[in-house]
Amino acid sequence: MSIQSKDPDGDPITYQYQWIRNDEEILGENKNTLKSGNFKKGELIQVRVTPSDGKVNGTPFLSIIVKILNSPPVIQEVRIEPKVAYVTDHLKTYVKSSDPDGDFIYYTYHWEKNGVVLNEERGETLERGQFKKGDSIAVIVTPDDRETLGPPKKSENLIISNSPPIILSSPPTSVEKTTYIYQVKANDPDDDPITFTLKSGPKGMEMDKRTGLIKWEIRKENRGGHSVEIEVSDDAGAKSIQRYTLTIDFK
Missing domain, CATH: 2.60.40.10 (Immunoglobulins)
Known part of the structure; x- marks a missing residue:
């Protein structure tokens, strides 16, 4: 706060402060500044200032009332x-x-x-x-x-990033006939062109890179389990992998 005053004798003037909140004195608040935390929105604040030349106190002065306004978030x-x-x-x-x-x-x-x-x-x-x-x-x-x-x-x-293709189909994991066929189905959320790749599989298994059709002519010596890994990729390099074990059992 700002104060203007004078002493008839020319003596130096000091001030005593008392802050008032909603007509009640705030204990311990006796400086020229009222710290935050001593008031909240809607409260009424005043300060009473008493001048002194060290010998006698002057007439106290009461400031105008200040209402604490809303602070924006x-x-x-x-x-x-x-x-x-x-x-x-x-x-x-x-x-x-x-x-x-x-x-x-x-x-x-x-x-x-x-x-x-x-x-x-x-x-x-x-x-x-x-x-x-x-x-x-x-x-x-x-x-x-x-x-x-x-x-x-x-x-x-x-x-927004490039989405990998989504493999929709589930493979047949066993076969008792002489030909294994699996039509891999996939789509791309971004509608990008997709390519099918057989990354690993038994000897002789083939996959059409455009349609996703897997074919394999099975021989008796192929009896047992075979690991298969399929990759579906888009033209931006995003890919999805499907892995499974194919079991061959001739009766």
Whole structure:
């Protein structure tokens, strides 16, 4: 606080302070500054100042009343989860915030895709189907304690990653006939072209790299277990692996 005063005798002046909250003195608060933590939103604060020249006290002066106003909430962090996202994911907003008055904090959300606001998307979650591989996604969050809006904060941009193909089929793991056939079925969430590869298998087993059809002409000497490994990859290098053991049993 700021004080102007004078002494008729020209003596130096010192001051005594007493802070008052809601018409009651605050014990121990006798300096020219009232520390935070001694008041909260809505309370009425005054200070009584008594001048002294060291010999006699002057007339106390009571300041005008100051009402403690609402403090806006503050966001410390905004990010999108998961940190690595694919077209199959739902994107969710993580917010870390605080309110100096301890008020409950509400939020409004504005999602951006490639720098353009998605006007219809106002929730904390951006559902899959709203973005594709390579899109840049961000969210702007504004805190609100229902009295004052806090400053908005924007997340870092999240680039939607390339999704690996998904293998949908399950292999037959045993066969009693002389020909083994397995039609591998897969799709790519990004609609990328996919390639089928037989990484390992018994001698003579073949796989069509375009259709995913596996064929193997079985001989009697093939009786027993055989390890098979299939890879399905897209043109960006993402891949999925299927491994299984094929058992041959002739009756």
